[in-house]
Amino acid sequence: MNDKWTAQLSAYLDGELTADKRTDLERHVESCDECRTALQQLRGVVTWAADFEGREPANDVWPQIAAVIGDTPSGVVKLDARRRSPKHFALSIPQSLAAAIALAVVGAGGWSLARLTAPESQMAAVIDISAPDAGATVMATIAVAQKYGPAISDLERVLLQENGTLDSTTVRVLRQQLAIIDRALTEAQEALARDPASHFLADHYTGMMKKKLNVLRQAARNVEVSS
């Protein structure tokens, strides 16, 4: 795998290569295991990103619940604004994987929504997938976000619907907890971007996602108890 080919993979998936370049790339991919794997991973990212676009209601919830609990993260971008932006995945593989992690975080709560629309130059997470196991580790992390994201969104929706039964202490502590966990998730995400082959970081990110899910579950149980 070299930069000549990897630089074309994203454009290939977007149908932006000329016929000649497309044929050349397909021939190369047939003979290059690494490029074939990278293409599969990138295709998975694009497919998942497209699916993610279709899950708008669950992700519309967070700005509302953030408002309910008195938190208005400055980076949150309204989804309708995002919908108006052109859907375009012409990123390099590292950028696509970085975007995928950003999407994963969005799916897990929406705090990092701004990353999705951030200029390319500001994208913090640029992943070096030349490291051994990097692609697999990152994809595993994305899978974790896919696994927990919907449950987290569902719980957020429940809490939004039942917010009137949450006492002020619970709301305050919940807000603090989520801020701490989101900061930890961001730090783990950034570290993973710097060291994408680290299984420890991938596991740690997974642990933080589970923690966030558990915190939301606990809050939902509190709603049940008090209602």
Place this chain on the structure above:
Amino acid sequence: MLLNILTGALMATALPQSTDTTFAVDPDLRLELRNSSGYIVVRTWDRNEIRVRADNIYRGGFVIEQTSSAVRLGVRSWDDDYDDVDYLLTVPASMALDLRSSDGDITVDGTRGEVNVRASDGDIIIRGGSGRVTAYTSDGSIIAEGVGGRIRLESSDGDITVEGASGDIEIEATDGTIELWEIEATSVRVNNVDGDITFDGVLASSGSYSLVTHDGDITMHIPEESGARVRLAMYDGDFSSNFTITFPSWPRGRRMEFTLGDGSAELVAETFDGDIMMRRR
């Protein structure tokens, strides 16, 4: 079937009322108490009786109800809500306890039974307890001493200290310091986000111990003769120890693994941002 066995009704008045009553009870029943705000203190004795002293009852009546499995205490106010009462209870030592308070500290002293305590805003202290012991506080600290059995403690915002415990210990925290002292447990799992973890205790043969935090140091005090397969991981921190450690291979990445003694137990310590220290106990 709900059986109302006693209603110590206190007539509505602007002045706070108190009650002090003692009644016989089957110690195999579970004691349930719900309080809106105010402290709850539970002590034990070797009688099959419960003594209830409750202060600051401003409205409604103090109610004792009994079902086939539980004795329920509380204040039934005019609007069918619970009131803000300070309780001092003395109960049979073996009686299971289920105590909840929205705003107030809860202390359980000397019990030998199961304990389930929840406080939305308040500190929790449990001395004694066996079987299944659970405590949750949203905003407050937890202290558990001399507890055995299956122990689960959770605080969203506050420190947790466990001393002299045995059995299985599970601790969940988000923001606070976790300290475990003189532990003789077969299983310990501590999961924190922002705060240090200290473990002082023995590692049981075939025991399992996991200490994980995101932002904090992990300090372990274990006997020199401990036997464990040890797995450590740090992203931004160092490992130090006064044990003689032989690494089977050069540490890979941010993880390191080695074996102490016969390697019979499993010990895991992971921190994203902090040091890990292993000290002879």
